[in-house]
Amino acid sequence: MSGTTPSSGTVVEVRDLTRDFRVRDGLKVRRLTAVDHMTWSIAPGEAVGYIGANGAGKSTTIKMLAGILVPSAGEVITCGLRPVKDRKRLARRIGVVFGQRSQLWWDLPVRESFGILAAIHSLSRAEERSRTDELVGTLDMGDYLGTPVRQLSLGQRMRAEVAAALLHRPELLVLDEPTIGLDVLSKQRLREFLVRERAEHGTTLLLTTHDMGDVERLCDRILVVDHGRLAYDGTLDGLARTVGAERVLIVDLAEPHGRLVVAGARHLRSEGDGLRQHLAFDPTTTTAARVLATVSEQAEVLDLTITEPDVEDVVRRIYERASTSSS
């Protein structure tokens, strides 16, 4: 296969993808490498979280794979197409939602924006009607279809944005910070919808987010980007293992008890005369059941809770690791 032929079986393929910007630094102009020789690919049907600290290079990558920005070096193939060269054809195959930027017509009712987008995508009347009805139903937008976009709440607008991006049934949906600023209920609604959309239509998802709830609920794979480079590619569990994240077993005991000593676990703290004790353990070397069995030999356990590694903490650790190894 030649170096420019897209591999079959990928929806997005980036190879040595690089993007530089010229930025002013006082009186000088310097080169900033926002995306630095990145190589990865996404298979059909995957749901990938693209995460990283502010300024890591996420939006720049997304813009290149959507054809909005030209790479400085390397290449990107999206849905088998060259995004900048084939931008029009690509627009029929992907849907893009930028949380901060609208693709809807501000002064028009939502319904009319959908009508215009359906015309742009050359949907037939029947296709437009059936897909609009489906999206309006599942996203619960019936009450505000006649409302101008500028009068919508942020939660309502985001649902309309996602519907607009999905009207033409794209095979890839790219979401840049889809839940930013949304309240808990709106986030939950949107996530449930995306899970369903993916299950029913096999849509591939790629999303950038700072909200680890999005990653936990939506993504089966995560790519961590740090200073324009790929710092991790794998599952969330795998990431927790990579950085040695611990689980915590919290036990409520029948009687006050001194500090529990359990092989393979670390006593974190005791509360209420030792009635409640917190024990941290590494899930790759022992199990909650084993830790509990040892506790039960020492005291009567009334209740227990196991906490998963905190995702924010796991991601913070991978950034720290990446910055130590690059310094």
Ligand SMILES: Nc1ncnc2c1ncn2[C@@H]1O[C@H](COP(=O)(O)OP(=O)(O)OP(=O)(O)O)[C@@H](O)[C@H]1O
């Ligand atoms: N048009 C531009 N001109 C100059 N520098 C830019 C431009 N766009 C992005 N950058 C710089 O490139 C780097 C990566 O930016 P990018 O927006 O891709 O990061 P990000 O990971 O999406 O960040 P955030 O989470 O804050 O949105 C940053 O240092 C940013 O300042």
